Amino acid sequence: MATETLKSNAGGATGLRRVLLDNGALSALVVLLVAMSLLSGDFLTTQNLLNVGVQAAVTAILAFGVTFVIVSAGIDLSVGSVAALSATVLAWTATSQGLPVWLAIVLAVGTGIACGFVNGLLVSYGKLPPFIATLAMLSVARGLSLVISQGSPIPFPDSVSNLGDTIGGWLPVPVIVMIVMGLVTAVILARTYIGRSMYAIGGNEEAARLSGLRVKRQKLVIYGLSGLFAAVAGIVLASRLVSAQPQAAQGYELDAIAAVVIGGASLAGGVGKASGTLIGALILAVLRNGLNLLSVSAFWQQVVIGVVIALAVLLDTLRRKAGATPGASTGAAAGGGKKGPQLLKIGIAAVLVAAVVGAMSFFNNGSSGTTTKIGMSLSTLNNPFFVQMKEGAQAEAKKAGVDLTVTDAQNDASQQTNQLQNFTGEGMKSIIVNPVDSDAVGPAVRGANKSDIPVIAADRGVNKAKAATLVASDNIAGGKLAAKTLAEKLGGKGRIVTLQGVAGTSASRERGKGFADGIKEYPGIKVVASQPADFDRTKGLDVMTNLMQSNPGIDGVFAENDEMALGAAKALGGKAGKSVSVVGFDGTPDGLKAVESGSLYASVAQQPKELGRIAVRNAVKALRGKDVDTMVKVPVKVVTKKNVADFS
Secondary structure (H helix, E strand, O other): OHHHHHHHHHHHHHHHHHHHHHOHHHHHHHHHHHHHHHHOOOOOOHHHHHHHHHHHHHHHHHHHHHHHHHHOOOOOOOHHHHHHHHHHHHHHHHHHOOOOHHHHHHHHHHHHHHHHHHHHHHHHOOOOOHHHHHHHHHHHHHHHHHHHHOOOOEEOOHHHHHHHOEEOOOEEHHHHHHHHHHHHHHHHHHHOHHHHHHHHHHHOHHHHHHOOOOHHHHHHHHHHHHHHHHHHHHHHHHHHHOEEOOOOOOOHHHHHHHHHHHOOOOOOOOOOOHHHHHHHHHHHHHHHHHHHHOOEOHHHHHHHHHHHHHHHHHHHHHHHHHHHOOOHHHHHHOOOOOHHHHHHHHHHHHHHHHHHHHHHOOOEOOOOOOOOEEEEEEOOOOOHHHHHHHHHHHHHHHHHOOEEEEEEOOOOHHHHHHHHHHHHHHOOOEEEEOOOOOOOOHHHHHHHHHOOOOEEEEOOOOOOOOOOEEEEOOHHHHHHHHHHHHHHHOOOOEEEEEEEOOOOOHHHHHHHHHHHHHHOOOOOEEEEEEEEOOOOHHHHHHHHHHHHHHOOOOOEEEEOOHHHHHHHHHHHHHHEOOOEEEEEEEOOHHHHHHHHHOOOOEEEEOOHHHHHHHHHHHHHHHHOOOOOOOEEEOOOEEEOOOOHHHHO
């Protein structure tokens, strides 16, 4: 009896070891789960694990569709844009056009399938490389999303927004959708004719064709399936944000491809499975969730994620090479001669993964070892304005003796939602949010409200949720001030162009609206062109260069932030500050230097460091139960050469 028990235990251990040996990605996921749970006491809570599932859902659904393409030796770079376009079509047809919701959903799914079929046509019959065909669709789908929405988020129908909710108050619907789509993927790959065709085409396309497979038609179906899954992912994403964001899911195609490859698929084709893709998506979600809980710097997070992805793929490569070694099976049968080296490789990779995650926990954002923790989610740290806001917040947090964790949403409303959910699950005493979009951040803030965590909105308000206070400059008033400043400089007459920020963001909408309203008071001023440059200096340079070709006689430029204004000044060269007056927005250090030198005529200064300081000050008051004002206005002022010394 004892002997049988020992054999049973040994068999179980051998089975577990074999599972880990046969799936390098699963081994990496197990190591990450163990490492994160050891490093953070908040990681293994039920709520946080559900958060991980929700945060993995959209990437996983996209990745399931991409799995079909990669197994057949193709690539699909368009899934993120197709997801955004499908969600936009649903919201636009159901709200602006008044169609029944069920018909809007059919049109949205049909949009995704149509985009996939176009990709398939270009690849199969147009003979375009998959990389080029889907890269073109990436641009087309994103552009159509912006055209339909006019660059602004569209509210999602309430009946569809339920997809972002929970069942029974705890089970997230996105997780259920992810599991269902994963099962569908597994069945298609393993049990259907088209699934077998994918493996055949990916293994050897010419041999598949000679064996009688209609390869071109099969590719149409394969890319159509990828478009279908992208549409479902877009609907789930938009339901979480209760709005269709035209700029949603940017870069998600890379996460989807990474998840498929981490899960064991080969970019050369012929290899891949649904379970591996799911594991790959979970690895990415666990990394982002865990690093947020560990208060790892937003900049270091990118490094850690890249390193761990490389290690996960390396581990799987080592496993494959070991399995291909001649005599490996014989050694195993003789007592596991090859298992020792394989386990050693897994052990080394596991130690490296744990070491990387552990080491990065020391590079946290100002962890002071205190028990009072505040989370701050900024819309982006790729902009000097928000970097200054972070610096002001950190200085105030240090002064107050609180532990401030700062995260970077990278202008992605979905990523910011994930960060706020992580803050809530981690038990932050207070949360500061600088919304990417005021509507999209609402559901996550409501989650913090339910947990009685005070939320402070910084620079932009929060809609459909409760914020203890809003610390902000008035972007609309600032836009009007910029219009008045530029118009008076030009004497009330002239031709001007405007450079807009990231389409759909509340900052761009509000500043643009304020400027448009203000410039109407000067009928002698004509806006001859308005183009987006995404709050980026390089794009500001390129867009301004192009506008100068079609509008050579301009007299002024308004840019919705200083970065674009500096790019415009660079494009104008000697004209900037002389024959062409440039007005920016934000009052960043580089912007103020340009005002001082004369290349910018003015900048509307918002005092971002002061915004950060006041936000933290109010967060500390709120978590201690003290009363805070519902609105705190930080004055905006026009900075010109006359008063720039006061701001510098």
